[in-house]
Amino acid sequence: MKYHCTPDTDLHELIGKDGCDGFEYGPLSHALRNGEDLVLEDSHVLSRLTVPKIQAVLHGLFIVETEETLRAPAGFKLVLH
Helix, strand or coil, X not given: CEEECCCCCCHHHHHEEEXXXXXXXXXXXXXXXXXXXXXXXXXXXXXXXXXXXXXXXXXXXXXXXXXXXXXXXXXXXXXXX
């Protein structure tokens, strides 16, 4: 899965948010949930604080809205491009 980053992209956008029909998974939580690799295109524009936060999430992410914990599956790849 590929996702194009902008200077405004933050961790909340990558994880997801509550929507009208329930929780809307962002690209990071979607990739973790489905065991897909994630390529963050234009990652050089991300805040220098966002990248370490993304890396920390790979060790485990608890989504309060869905009460689920997501972890990076074996072989998962996050590519900052």
